[in-house]
Amino acid sequence: MASFAQGEANIWYFGNKAGISFNSGVPVPLLDGQMQADEGCATLSDANGNLLFYTNGITVWNRNHQIMPNGTGLMGHQPDRSYI
Incomplete structure (x- = not known):
């Protein structure tokens, strides 16, 4: 029995406006991100895989x-590995 209520990590935004969605079970590229992050970044979705927000530690979208x-103007430090 498959469970689909664990979607909090189904969407990733990272790098230079790049992203990936795992909501369909197959990775799908996302081209709509606004973030530029060389390293530390975080993305949070709800249990259904709906994007809530993402950040590079300095700006939150x-x-x-x-x-x-x-x-x-947040005080994050981009070389950090993760913010959440």
């Missing part, structure tokens, strides 16, 4: 790829 309120 919402599911519509817009900068969130108070989502700039």
Whole structure:
């Protein structure tokens, strides 16, 4: 019996505006990201695999790829490996 309620990590945004979705079970490239991150970044989705937000530790973008309120000037350090 397959369980599909574990989608929190199904979408990844990383690198130079790159992304991958695993929602269909097969990796699908995403070309709509706004982030540039050489290393440390994080993406969070809900249990159904719907994007909530992503960050490079300095800026946070919402599911519509817009900068969130108070989502700039954060004190992250891009060479870090992960933020969440």
